[in-house]
Amino acid sequence: EPEVTQTPSHQVTQMGQEVILRCVPISNHLYFYWYRQILGQKVEFLVSFYNNEISEKSEIFDDQFSVERPDGSNFTLKIRSTKLEDSAMYFCASSLAGAEFYNEQFFGPGTRLTVL
Amino acid sequence: GIQVEQSPPDLILQEGANSTLRCNFSDSVNNLQWFHQNPWGQLINLFYIPSGTKQNGRLSATTVATERYSLLYISSSQTTDSGVYFCAPCNYQLIWGAGTKLIIKP
Numbered sequence: 001e002p003e004v005t006q007t008p009s010h011q012v013t014q015m016g017q018e019v020i021l022r023c024v025p026i027s028n029h030l031y032f033y034w035y036r037q038i039l040g041q042k043v044e045f046l047v048s049f050y051n052n053e054i055s056e057k058s059e060i061f062d063d064q065f066s067v068e069r070p071d072g073s074n075f076t077l078k079i080r081s082t083k084l085e086d087s088a089m090y091f092c093a094s095s096l097a098g099a100e101f102y103n104e105q106f107f108g109p110g111t112r113l114t115v116l
Numbered sequence: 117g118i119q120v121e122q123s124p125p126d127l128i129l130q131e132g133a134n135s136t137l138r139c140n141f142s143d144s145v146n147n148l149q150w151f152h153q154n155p156w157g158q159l160i161n162l163f164y165i166p167s168g169t170k171q172n173g174r175l176s177a178t179t180v181a182t183e184r185y186s187l188l189y190i191s192s193s194q195t196t197d198s199g200v201y202f203c204a205p206c207n208y209q210l211i212w213g214a215g216t217k218l219i220i221k222p
Contacts, residue, residue, distance in 0.1 A: 033209070043159075043202065043212040056208050089157055098208070103147060104164040105210060110157055 002026045004108035006092050012114045013082055021077045021111045023092030032075045033093040033105060034067065036060070043091070049075065050098065082115045089113075118143045122203055122213035129193055130221055137188040137216045139203030147206040148179050150188050153215070154199045162188070162201075193220045 005024045013019050025032050034046040047057045049067055066078045075094075079086055089112050093105040119142040129135055139148075150162040163170050163177040165186065170177050174194075179186040186205075190197055198220045204210040 035210070042214050043204075043210075045209040045211070048209060091159060103206065104149065104161070105206075106161060107159040112157070
C-alpha cells in the first residue's frame with residue numbers, strides 16, 4: 001500500500017542552525033502539507049502546497065520557514081534559523097485532490113526535531 | 117476560525133468495554149477525518165467521513181454535518197486501542213481538536 005515517508009525520523013540541532021526535513025508523498029497525489037505537533041499539544045497546520053506553489057499557510061509559517069518540491073518525488077520543509085520553540089514533531093501529509101473534492105490526507109510517520 | 121471540541125478529554129476503560137468519542141465543530145466543513153495517534157506518535161487514518169456512517173471492524177464513525185458533530189465508536193476495546201484519538205474537520209486544511217486520550221487496561 002502506498003505511504004508517505006519522512007526522513008530523518010529524529011533530528012537534533014543547535015539553536016540558529018538550518019534544518020531541512022524531507023518527505024516523499026504518495027506518488028499520484030497532488031496536494032502536500034506540513035503540520036507540526038509540540039509535545040503534548042494538538043496538531044497545527046503549517047502550510048499546503050499545490051502546483052509548485054504555496055496555496056495556504058498559517059501564522060506559524062513565517063519567514064523562517066520555506067517549502068520546496070525540488071524534484072518529482074520529494075517535498076521539503078526548511079527552517080532557516082531554528083529556535084528552541086521549533087522543537088516539535090513535524091508531519092508531512094499528501095492528498096489526491098483539494099478541499100472541494102475527495103481530499104483524504106495521508107500522513108507520514110513524522111520527524112521529531114529537537115533544538116538545543 | 118472553526119473551533120473543534122472533543123470529549124471526553126481522557127477515558128480509562130477495561131479491555132472489552134465499548135466507548136463513544138465525540139467531536140463538535142463550530143461551522144460547516146467540507147470533510148472530516150478521524151485519526152489514532154499511537155504511543156510512538158504516528159497518526160493512523162481511521163475514517164474519512166464528511167457525512168453518514170462508516171464501519172471498519174470494531175470501529176465505526178458517524179458524522180451529522182447539519183448538526184456539526186461526529187462520533188467515533190470503539191467496541192470490544194483492546195489494549196492496542198490505547199492512544200490519542202483526534203477529530204479533524206477540513207475545509208482547505210485539517211483543523212485539529214485537542215484529542216481524547218484513551219487508556220485500555222488489561
